[in-house]
Amino acid sequence: MNQPASSDAEKAPGDCSETLQELQLFLDGELPEGERAHVLAHIEACLECYQAFDFHAELKQIIAIKCRNDPMPGDLIGRIRQCLDDEPAEGATE
Secondary structure (H helix, E strand, O other): OOOOOOHHHOOOOOOOHHHOOHOOOOOOOOOOHHHHHHHHHHHHHHHHHHHHHHHHHHHHHHHHHHHHOOOOOOHHHHHHHHHHHHHOOOOOOO
16 A cells, blocks of 8 residues: 555545544454445545554554464453453343
8 A cells, every 4th residue: 555645634535533443443354345445545545544554554463473472361262251241232221
C-alpha cells in the first residue's frame, strides 16, 4: 500500500473516526468486502489514517513475533468462557 501524498482527509472517502474504529477488524480481515474496500480507499487517501494503520499493522506483527513461542496459560480458555458466561445476552434486560 502506498503512503498518501498529503494529509488532506477531506479528499478521503468516508470518515476518519469511522475508519479508525474499524481498523482492527480491517487488520484482522474480519470486515465484509464492501466495508473493507471503503476502509482501504480511505486509508489510501488520508495520511493520518494511513499512519494509524501502519502503526497498528507493525505493532500486530511485533506482538505476533514476540509471543510466538510463549505458551498459552492453561486456564485462559476457561477464563474467556467465564467472561462470556458473565456477559448479559444481547437485548436481555436485567
